[in-house]
Amino acid sequence: MKNKLIPYSIILIFLIIFAVFYKSLKDTNIYTPETKINNDIPIFSAELLLSNENLNSTEIFELDKFYLLNIWASWCVPCRDEHPILMSLSKNNKLIIVGMNYKDNKKNAKSFLDELGNPYEKIILDKNGTNSIEWGAFGVPETFIIYNNKIIKKYIGPLNNELLIEIQKIIK
Amino acid sequence: MIYSVVGHYSLILGLCAGLILIFFSIQNFKNSNQLDTKILSFSFLQLFFVLISFLALIISFVISDFSNETVFNNSHTTKPLFYKISGTWGNHEGSLLLWLLVLTLFIFIFLLRTKNQPIKYKILTLGFQQVIIIGFFLFLIQTSNPFNYLFPVPDEGLGLNPILQDPALAIHPPILYLGYVGSSIIFSSALAATTLNMVSISWAVHIKKWVLISWIFLTLGILLGSIWAYYELGWGGFWFWDPVENVSLMPWLALTTLLHCILVLERKEILTSWVIILSIATFTLSMCGTFLVRSGILNSVHTFANDPERGLFILIFLFALIFLSLFIFFFFHQTNKNNSSNFFWLSKETSILVNNWFMMYFLSVVLIGTVYPIFLDVIFSQKISVGPPFYHKLIAPFLIPFLFAMAIGPRLKWIRSDLKDKIYLISLLIISILISFFIVKNFSTNILINTILISSALYLFFITLRDFFSKKYKNFAQNTAHFGFSLLILSILFNNLFSSEIITNLKVGETYDNSKTKIVFESINQKKEKNYKSIIANFNITNSEGINNNLSPELRIYNQPNITTSEADIKTTLMKDKFIVINLVQNQDYFNVRYQVKPFMLWIWLSVIMISFGGLVSFLQKRI
Amino acid sequence: MAINNLNANENSERNEITKNLRCLICQGQSVYDSDSDFANSMKILVDRKLDEGLSEKEIYTYFKEKYGDWILYDPGLNKNTYLLWLLPILIFLFGGAIIAKSFILKK
Known part of the structure; x- marks a missing residue:
């Protein structure tokens, strides 16, 4: 009995390894951080793009209102694709859209907005990319929906029509 | 076009030859007075077909035949000829074809060169090897055919990833594959020997040559990969505990253990089960590595195109081989009970067991560290990273007794011995500790662990160094390898302790100056080559001793595919490397400059060469 | 900067x-x-x-x-990583036990 136990348990171990490898074949190996919902938004102060003011985050985000924070840059190609979505969202008066201009130069950023329109109520600058890290983002574009100083939704990558409908549902 | 057809059909013919070989092997196995000459000729034929196929692929690359999908995906007309050729095995399909070529070449050499071994054993080894070869043929033809036809024929190819356009990386895969594939011969031969119950002293002597061959190539292959990462990936490190690197280290650890174990089996019929397990493990780990890399279930800095279908095929193939070998091991293997295996605690056998013990521990650390995140993700959906700190914490403390054992072990005699010249050994130990204490004291904060680590490495260094001049002691091969290893550990430790680095942002014309180093960013040149544009930055660097160097790192913007690479400029001297690399910063007019002084870099490479040289000496040596 | x-x-x-x-x-x-x-x-x-x-x-x-x-x-030591850190050590101890038992202590 004893000398049969060893082979069987080894075979069992290898079968488990096989199953694990088999299953992991189907998963993607690219890590995206989990969206932690209901996290408090970070506190920061930042320069604005269109005026030379400095603003604290508490002055931007008020309670009991929906905000959309969009991280963008003029050099980012997908940002161009999602811009029309933001433009149509900006027509909704229940939602305040705040832009965060990521590692951009002011001139290019302004001409980007002149060309495609400005959906943002305010645009804060993130010259060295640290603000977006405070938000838990890691690239452009990323979009956060904020209510009562909490992040209630986060989208990595460009927005599309489906997400537009989803966002409109959330703010209703 | 015509070459693809030739290549494709010659692959199919090679597969047929494999099937015929299996048939002949069974025939020959039944009445085995003599090796059937048909086996030898078909084995040659198979090698010939694979070679034709491989040459056809090379020619398709050279003439840029874009009707071939592999060529289209990985080549470009403006690529230099050298990289057109090396691009043949720089991609998945071509590298598998190279695997196959080496597989068929090795089994042919095995048949030709193996003498004084039973015919049945040779036939059975061939049979197992053909199972592997046929597996690879099917894999190649089914999922990764290098001769897929494209219509309409594109005008231009997509180009080879620029970081792969490099001389070290051109020869790295073939060398590494020689090591991997050599281990397949050990695998088949161990299975054959187990089936025939002939794992014995004479088998050990015969298989040792193959172990050494694979070990030398694997060592050199890993070295080349490491050198390439050092200067091409542009960050000055040489080993990152990245999954792809770990995957090549694991078979190396198993093979090194096997090599030491064979030394015991060469003299005394003990440890037979262990030798068989190690032989199976080495090749299984090579295959497991191929699976992990090609299926893309691990993410790594080394990019490979991957495809789940291929992953599935290798996975099934890998486990078929594992279960086959488990079956053979449990069904056929008989432990030799009467040849009892006791020896005195202080003997060469014990020291080799200690080697095995530690090597298996290192292997388990690397293996568990590499696959644990996969298991955690699949079973508990938790994602973690296992990186350098894990490996350093678990390996460094165990390295200390390991190094001492490496110093003392080879001085012991077989079966029973006692240590001679104890005073000499102890005084050397004290000297090593003192020297390393004085070195570490001035530089590092972690005095204790660094002192102990350096003294154990220094101890091995002194003992092996003295043994070169000692007349009593004759095992030159072993001594060279152990000396090389002590040098490797010392170089790595000193490199870690004494490296210094400056990271700064500079515009053209600016100067960076701290009390020790002055970096002047003098100018920028632009150059246009056939397949890339380059920006060359010229720096003048003065250190505290007033030594002046001009270094010119480069940014290359390749046209096909459009990728920017940074080429470091390295000034190598005997004692240290000066390493500088620049990078573009998004939307800024300055460059990110990284300047490093890395002592003993050259010695890291040289010591690895010395280790494999030890293997080469042993390979060429006649058995005493 | x-x-x-x-x-x-x-x-x-x-x-x-x-x-x-x-x-x-x-x-x-x-x-x-x-x-x-x-x-x-x-x-x-x-x-x-x-x-x-x-x-x-x-x-x-x-x-x-x-x-x-x-x-x-x-990866710090926590409930997700106990096995990661301890398994190699266990293997080491296990290996030592096997060597001691089957070769050295057997007289």
């Missing part, structure tokens, strides 16, 4: 920390090794946190909260 004009010794603590942070853009590299935009920003942020007086551990916790355990290269 914050990373300008710091000499090697001053940012050695920063280097130690960034070596242990994994870059999310080029996922095989540490923040220290990587030159991606994300990694450069991380470096600046680590500097800033150090200036604010956070300890190494606090910085790790800060990033862990933002991006999960994955961001750290050093």
Whole structure:
């Protein structure tokens, strides 16, 4: 009995390894951080793009209102694709859209907005990319929906029509 | 076009030859007075077909035949000829074809060169090897055919990833594959020997040559990969505990253990089960590595195109081989009970067991560290990273007794011995500790662990160094390898302790100056080559001793595919490397400059060469 | 720029920390090794946190909260990693036991 136990348990171990490898074949190996919902938004102060003011985050985000924070840059190609979505969202008066201009130069950023329109109520600058890290983002574009100083939704990558409908549902 | 057809059909013919070989092997196995000459000729034929196929692929690359999908995906007309050729095995399909070529070449050499071994054993080894070869043929033809036809024929190819356009990386895969594939011969031969119950002293002597061959190539292959990462990936490190690197280290650890174990089996019929397990493990780990890399279930800095279908095929193939070998091991293997295996605690056998013990521990650390995140993700959906700190914490403390054992072990005699010249050994130990204490004291904060680590490495260094001049002691091969290893550990430790680095942002014309180093960013040149544009930055660097160097790192913007690479400029001297690399910063007019002084870099490479040289000496040596 | 004009010794603590942070853009590299935009920003942020007086551990916790355990290269000892850290040690002890039992003690 004893000398049969060893082979069987080894075979069992290898079968488990096989199953694990088999299953992991189907998963993607690219890590995206989990969206932690209901996290408090970070506190920061930042320069604005269109005026030379400095603003604290508490002055931007008020309670009991929906905000959309969009991280963008003029050099980012997908940002161009999602811009029309933001433009149509900006027509909704229940939602305040705040832009965060990521590692951009002011001139290019302004001409980007002149060309495609400005959906943002305010645009804060993130010259060295640290603000977006405070938000838990890691690239452009990323979009956060904020209510009562909490992040209630986060989208990595460009927005599309489906997400537009989803966002409109959330703010209703 | 015509070459693809030739290549494709010659692959199919090679597969047929494999099937015929299996048939002949069974025939020959039944009445085995003599090796059937048909086996030898078909084995040659198979090698010939694979070679034709491989040459056809090379020619398709050279003439840029874009009707071939592999060529289209990985080549470009403006690529230099050298990289057109090396691009043949720089991609998945071509590298598998190279695997196959080496597989068929090795089994042919095995048949030709193996003498004084039973015919049945040779036939059975061939049979197992053909199972592997046929597996690879099917894999190649089914999922990764290098001769897929494209219509309409594109005008231009997509180009080879620029970081792969490099001389070290051109020869790295073939060398590494020689090591991997050599281990397949050990695998088949161990299975054959187990089936025939002939794992014995004479088998050990015969298989040792193959172990050494694979070990030398694997060592050199890993070295080349490491050198390439050092200067091409542009960050000055040489080993990152990245999954792809770990995957090549694991078979190396198993093979090194096997090599030491064979030394015991060469003299005394003990440890037979262990030798068989190690032989199976080495090749299984090579295959497991191929699976992990090609299926893309691990993410790594080394990019490979991957495809789940291929992953599935290798996975099934890998486990078929594992279960086959488990079956053979449990069904056929008989432990030799009467040849009892006791020896005195202080003997060469014990020291080799200690080697095995530690090597298996290192292997388990690397293996568990590499696959644990996969298991955690699949079973508990938790994602973690296992990186350098894990490996350093678990390996460094165990390295200390390991190094001492490496110093003392080879001085012991077989079966029973006692240590001679104890005073000499102890005084050397004290000297090593003192020297390393004085070195570490001035530089590092972690005095204790660094002192102990350096003294154990220094101890091995002194003992092996003295043994070169000692007349009593004759095992030159072993001594060279152990000396090389002590040098490797010392170089790595000193490199870690004494490296210094400056990271700064500079515009053209600016100067960076701290009390020790002055970096002047003098100018920028632009150059246009056939397949890339380059920006060359010229720096003048003065250190505290007033030594002046001009270094010119480069940014290359390749046209096909459009990728920017940074080429470091390295000034190598005997004692240290000066390493500088620049990078573009998004939307800024300055460059990110990284300047490093890395002592003993050259010695890291040289010591690895010395280790494999030890293997080469042993390979060429006649058995005493 | 914050990373300008710091000499090697001053940012050695920063280097130690960034070596242990994994870059999310080029996922095989540490923040220290990587030159991606994300990694450069991380470096600046680590500097800033150090200036604010956070300890190494606090910085790790800060990033862990933002991006999960994955961001750290050093998987600390917790319920997810007991097996990771202990299994190799167990194998070592087990191997030692086998050697002692079957070869040395048998007289």
